[in-house]
Amino acid sequence: MTTRMFGEPIQRREDPRLVSGDGRYLDDLGQDALAAAFVRSPYAHARVTDVDVTDALDVDGLVAVYTYEDLDGRVAEPLPLLIPHPSLHAPRTGYPLANGIVRHVGEPVAMVVAVDRYVAEDVASLIRVTYEQLPVVVGIAAALRADAAVHEDVADNVAAHLVQEVGDARAAIDAAPHRLHLDLDIERSASTPLEGKGVYARWDPADRSLRVYSSTQTSTSVRFAVAAKLGIPVDRVEVVTPDVGGGFGVKIVHPWPEEVLVPWAAIRLGRPVKWTEDRREHFISSAHERAQTHAVDVGFDDDGRLHGLSVTFAHDNGAYTPYGIIAPIITSTQLLGPYKPGAYRVEFRSVYTNTVQVTPYRGAGRPQGVFVMERTMDAIARYLDLDRTVVRERNFIQPDEMPYDQGMIFQDGRPLIYDSGDYPAALDKLKKLIGWDDFAAYRDQARAEGRRVGIGIGCYVEGTGVGPYEGAHVRVETDGTVVVATGLTTQGQGHETVFAQVAAAVLGVPVEAVTVVTGDTRRFRYAVGTFASRAAVLSGNAVALAARKVRAKALRIAGEALEVDPRDLEVTDGVVHVRGTPQAQIALKTVAVLANPLRYAFDAEAARATQFAVGGSLDKPPVADDDEPGLEATDYYSPLRSTFADGMHAAIVETDPETAEITVLRYAVVHDCGRLINPRIVDGQIHGGVAQGVGGALYERLVYDDAGQLLNASFMDFLMPYASEVPVVEIDHLETPSPLNPLGVKGAGEAGVIPGAAVLASAIEDAEGIPITRMPISPSELWEARREGRR
Amino acid sequence: MHEVSVTVNGVLRSATVPARRLLSDFLRHDLGCTGTHVGCEHGVCGACTVLLDGEPVRSCLLFAVSVDGAQLTTVEGCRAPDGGLGPVQRAFHECHGLQCGYCTPGFITTVTAYLRDHPDPTEEQAREAIGGNLCRCTGYQNIVASVLRAAAIQRGEA
Numbered sequence: 024m025t026t027r028m029f030g031e032p033i034q035r036r037e038d039p040r041l042v043s044g045d046g047r048y049l050d051d052l053g054q055d056a057l058a059a060a061f062v063r064s065p066y067a068h069a070r071v072t073d074v075d076v077t078d079a080l081d082v083d084g085l086v087a088v089y090t091y092e093d094l095d096g097r098v099a100e101p102l103p104l105l106i107p108h109p110s111l112h113a114p115r116t117g118y119p120l121a122n123g124i125v126r127h128v129g130e131p132v133a134m135v136v137a138v139d140r141y142v143a144e145d146v147a148s149l150i151r152v153t154y155e156q157l158p159v160v161v162g163i164a165a166a167l168r169a170d171a172a173v174h175e176d177v178a179d180n181v182a183a184h185l186v187q188e189v190g191d192a193r194a195a196i197d198a199a200p201h202r203l204h205l206d207l208d209i210e211r212s213a214s215t216p217l218e219g220k221g222v223y224a225r226w227d228p229a230d231r232s233l234r235v236y237s238s239t240q241t242s243t244s245v246r247f248a249v250a251a252k253l254g255i256p257v258d259r260v261e262v263v264t265p266d267v268g269g270g271f272g273v274k275i276v277h278p279w280p281e282e283v284l285v286p287w288a289a290i291r292l293g294r295p296v297k298w299t300e301d302r303r304e305h306f307i308s309s310a311h312e313r314a315q316t317h318a319v320d321v322g323f324d325d326d327g328r329l330h331g332l333s334v335t336f337a338h339d340n341g342a343y344t345p346y347g348i349i350a351p352i353i354t355s356t357q358l359l360g361p362y363k364p365g366a367y368r369v370e371f372r373s374v375y376t377n378t379v380q381v382t383p384y385r386g387a388g389r390p391q392g393v394f395v396m397e398r399t400m401d402a403i404a405r406y407l408d409l410d411r412t413v414v415r416e417r418n419f420i421q422p423d424e425m426p427y428d429q430g431m432i433f434q435d436g437r438p439l440i441y442d443s444g445d446y447p448a449a450l451d452k453l454k455k456l457i458g459w460d461d462f463a464a465y466r467d468q469a470r471a472e473g474r475r476v477g478i479g480i481g482c483y484v485e486g487t488g489v490g491p492y493e494g495a496h497v498r499v500e501t502d503g504t505v506v507v508a509t510g511l512t513t514q515g516q517g518h519e520t521v522f523a524q525v526a527a528a529v530l531g532v533p534v535e536a537v538t539v540v541t542g543d544t545r546r547f548r549y550a551v552g553t554f555a556s557r558a559a560v561l562s563g564n565a566v567a568l569a570a571r572k573v574r575a576k577a578l579r580i581a582g583e584a585l586e587v588d589p590r591d592l593e594v595t596d597g598v599v600h601v602r603g604t605p606q607a608q609i610a611l612k613t614v615a616v617l618a619n620p621l622r623y624a625f626d627a628e629a630a631r632a633t634q635f636a637v638g639g640s641l642d643k644p645p646v647a648d649d650d651e652p653g654l655e656a657t658d659y660y661s662p663l664r665s666t667f668a669d670g671m672h673a674a675i676v677e678t679d680p681e682t683a684e685i686t687v688l689r690y691a692v693v694h695d696c697g698r699l700i701n702p703r704i705v706d707g708q709i710h711g712g713v714a715q716g717v718g719g720a721l722y723e724r725l726v727y728d729d730a731g732q733l734l735n736a737s738f739m740d741f742l743m744p745y746a747s748e749v750p751v752v753e754i755d756h757l758e759t760p761s762p763l764n765p766l767g768v769k770g771a772g773e774a775g776v777i778p779g780a781a782v783l784a785s786a787i788e789d790a791e792g793i794p795i796t797r798m799p800i801s802p803s804e805l806w807e808a809r810r811e812g813r814r
Numbered sequence: 815m816h817e818v819s820v821t822v823n824g825v826l827r828s829a830t831v832p833a834r835r836l837l838s839d840f841l842r843h844d845l846g847c848t849g850t851h852v853g854c855e856h857g858v859c860g861a862c863t864v865l866l867d868g869e870p871v872r873s874c875l876l877f878a879v880s881v882d883g884a885q886l887t888t889v890e891g892c893r894a895p896d897g898g899l900g901p902v903q904r905a906f907h908e909c910h911g912l913q914c915g916y917c918t919p920g921f922i923t924t925v926t927a928y929l930r931d932h933p934d935p936t937e938e939q940a941r942e943a944i945g946g947n948l949c950r951c952t953g954y955q956n957i958v959a960s961v962l963r964a965a966a967i968q969r970g971e972a
Contacts, residue, residue: 034907041915042903042922044849044889051848139843141834217853217861217916217950268851268916269950302854515914515951707910707956714953738858738948746941746954775953 028528029766032703036539037519046266049221049238049299056223056295057086059285060143062133062150063308064125067161067377067731068173069154071121074133079149084142087292088150089134089284091120097252098287102278106347110185113177114344115375119280119287125154126173126342127378128731129307131280136288136296159377159731163316163337166374173342173375182340183348183373187355189430190366195331199322203402208797209391209780211314211339211725212718214384215743216514218268219300220279220309224286228293232259235286238267240275241552242542243510248278249286264542270514271715272383273310275554276346306736311725312350312384314339315391319399322365327403327414330365334358334395338373341380348373350381350388352434353486358392359429359439360484361446361669362400362418367431377731383554385715386776393483394798397781401788411480411785412450412459419446426762433665434555435489441667443759444484449671449693452755453480457673457691465675475680476688477790480673481778486665487696487770488560488761494549495565497526497573498655501619501628503597503612505530505537507570509562510550512542516772517704518558522566524700525766529570530577531594532611549659556668556770559700564660564764572656577614580654583639584609584617611654618654620645666761668769670694672713672778674750676786683806685721685787687750695757697769705771706754712775714749719776720783722748724799818878822847823891833879838862840878841888849889849919853948860947863920864888870927889919892926901967902926902960911960913951920947925961929968937962 040046064071074090091099102116121132133150137143158171166173166180173180196202223236233255239245239262246262249255267274281298289296300309317336323329338351355369400418404411420427422445429439454460462478469476495509507526513519523537540546541562542553551561574594581599582589585607593602600608616632624630631637637645646652675689692709699705722742726734735741752775760767780798787805788795793812800808818835819828822845829844836855841847841864850873853861857875864873865887892900899907902925912918921944928943929935935943940961941954949957 035910037915038907038912039899039903041912041918042889042899042906043893044847044919046849046915048848048851048916050842050852054843054846141832215950217859217914217948218851267914268853269914271950302856515912517913703910707913707952710953710955711913711951712953715950737856738854739856743948743950745945745948746958747945749953749955751955752953 028524028534030699031524032701033520033524033534035517035520036523037517048218048266048268049223049236052236052265053223053295053297056297057136057138057292058140058143059288059296059298060135060140060147061131062147062152064121064128064130064132066125066154066156067128067159068157069125070157071123071125071132071152072155073153075151078151079146082142082146082149084138085146086138087136087288088146089120089288091118091122094120096254098283102280102345103248104347105345106349108183108347111183111344111348113182115174115177116345117343119283128733129379131308134284134288136292159729161376161378161727161729161731163314163339163374166339166376167337173377177375180375181372182344182375185348185355186370187431188368192331192333192366192368195366196320196322196333199330200324201406202320202322203406205319205399205402206796207317207319207395207398209313209315209394210799211311212384212723213311213725214271214273216269216271216273219302219305220274220281221299222281222285223295223297224289225295226290226293233286233290235260235262236265237262237282238274239264239277240270240512240514240554241277242512242544243548243550244552245277245282246544249282252278252283253287253290262544264512267512267514270553271385272387272554274514275552276310276382302738303736306741307379307733309379310382311341311379312381313391313719315354317395319395321399321403323403325407326417327407327409328417329362332364333368335370338371339376339381340373341376341378343380345380346382349434350383353388354392356431356433356439357389357484357486358396360393360396361420361444361482362396363420378727385712385773389483389485389777390719390780393481393778394781394784397481397778398784398796401785412454415482416447416450421447433486435665437664440664441484442761442763444667444669444695445757445759446669449669449695449757452757453671453673453691453693456693456753456755457675457689459673473680475678475790476675477786477788478673478675479782479785479789480671481781481785482671483777484667484669485556485774485777487556487668488662488666489555489557490662491551492659492661493551493561493565494547494657494659495562495569496547496655496657497566497569498653499573499577499611499615501612501615503536503610505532507537507566508540508546509565510547511553511558511562514553516558516708517701521559521700521704522562525563525566526570529567530574532597536597556772559768560662560666560764560770561660563700563768564766565658567765568658568660569656572658573654576618576656577611577654580614580617581609615654619652660764662763664763666697666763666769668696668771668774670774672782674782674786676783676790678787678790678805683802683809685802685805687717689753690750691753692775693755693757694774695759696771696774697761698758698767699756700768708771709754709775710752712773713752713779714744715776716779717749717783718744720780720799722799816879818882820881820883821885823887831878833877835878836874837876837878837881838873841873847888847890851916851919853917858948859917860924861917861920863923863947865923865927868927870924887923889922892922902929902964905960905964905967909956909960909963911952911956917947917949921957925964929965933965933969935961935965
């Protein structure tokens, strides 16, 4: 190949349309569609005793109003439990429209369809719902006290209880020279993409087929779910994901009530229907994450080496568990980070509260786990008066111990075995990048100026690229363009660019010749979805495998045409030629023509493949028994296990001695996601992740009052960082290839956010000299903590 | 119902709408200019920013009837005269100043207006200039770089 595609920081293929206003997001589609709006519960827990639509029916432009009583077939059943688990003994999911009881503010009670959204909301405001309020459960402590139950038949509010243990952790802790106990809490936050959810459905009565557009992270699975719910043959349903304005986890959940009801209404009404979520709806009716309380017992020796670690925690799963217990399972396993814990015991309870359901948000349980482990490391260092990096280093898994089996079961149901990584090298890079060893002098200098500064560190290991599989189809067209289709979806990660790079590198064509389609079930029907930093690993490798098949076929056909051994051929800039003899060549587009034996010529190029034009043996059929027409191939990549990326972050903060304002002065990242396909895009993922990590550490929290009202359900009050709050991120990379997949890649999408709370807690604690045990932390909370001498 | 006429990206457009129609909805749904995005509908995120007689405004906080007769520039109007990418659009592309692209139109209109009045900002000023727009993907670092790059392009330092 003349140009190196793989590993180059090329500019994104998707940008020109997105910077020009030519993107097509969900609400840009279906301008002729009817609009849906929802009546949502204003109470956190209540019985719906009456829904009176009398006043609403007079509104001009109203098309339909639906309540639970109108639902039929499987639409009237609870939404699916997406990921069952044996320890999730009391799973509960909601209904598309509340069936008698609402369990959080924002739960849908009635659906309105009207000529436009203005009218639909007018109607919704005139529907009178009578509620009989029930006792409300808010917060983990109240859930565990169980004075009231979120679900009548789950009296203790415990949805799941899981214990994993490697060795005898309690005995190891008891026998250790030193022991510490810590209580560590993280509050609620949320994905909060700039574009909310949305669904647009059109039913074609003549074709008896349904097309659904959804702003989702998994179009293939929405297709199966919608077909199953509506009782339509899967073959008559297609789901298309348009441009998606961010996901960060929340859009992997499906089918949402609206994803069932909008197509259902479109079929009943015989007209296209669209629903676009507004900002308040997104806050009160989609999903949140992060809230957990943890109790840690750790035993260690004089060097700071762990002998035993026991963590018991509670996870607030909100009112329902559609996504199972993935987030707390991830906390319980990924908490271990790059360390050997000695014996390890982890136990968690996942509990119901009358709040919005909890499902993965970028990082998915890891920020909490890393916060717990890293706070523990800092506590050990402080107890032994050792440098914090020294304690970490002494507990690291060493490169020669890879692959390393942590002895547990990971979120994919497979063993928690780290495939590769070099943690001492990463730490070394980080210390140099941030100037760890020079910080004491800087602190002294700042102190002399009356300033208070601190440095913090956080290390993590992130299981990425979870299975079960992804696939790809690669086709060379007769004009030389290459079309790649993969089933998973895209929400800003630059898949159109990186998958084109992978295909271009394998096929030997310019990247400009490749177009990529994602998340369209018309183009690729089997896929899982975009989550868990898996797209580059799963679809990236699937594209490479499919492209390799295409390349092999192209070389075989070109070899026949040029009458040379295919092993002597290579492809450069879209031309197949004999290595060392460039004049013996055939364009890949011509190979594509020859790959499809024709009877009818549709243009001059095609004439080369017609029956009187082609040569070849008359003893063989035009398409061999083991061959297919066309220069195309499909392949799948299914990993044995997850890959394990890792990283270490360090930050320097300044805290105001008077006001306790917290400023991040520097933020450094060392990141290892195996081989980089496009460094520019990986760096962008890290920048954005860090911004969310800083937000989660210092600004973002979802505040419920005791009645279960979300008090800050707007961008006015939920403090997402602006440019003024986000530090410049300094990045260094390590590239430890994964031995598990052909490209040697690991995932990168979530990395930036994971250690945010841990790093900043470490830095604030260093600046202040008081324990920081709860995140996020605001200036007023830090101020209070100073008064109490702890937090 | 009221007839509202505005000049959008140099073209006179009109539609008959109720008094309560938001300018953002008017542009998107009545005129079909869907490049302008709606992120919060309460004026905080800035995704819906358009230029009203040259000045950046949040189109979700204005009624269409209140801007009758105005000149509007949306992200679609920030192109180069030849129809290619305009300097700010080009800079965002070159600097990876966008990921999902949903907030991007609001940034591009905001930055276009800013650079008209401040052709040579420092990095700190560039960060300040975008301080009223939310982005959930990029962490702003490459958006700041895009502002500086756009300024350089406009100064002819391409």
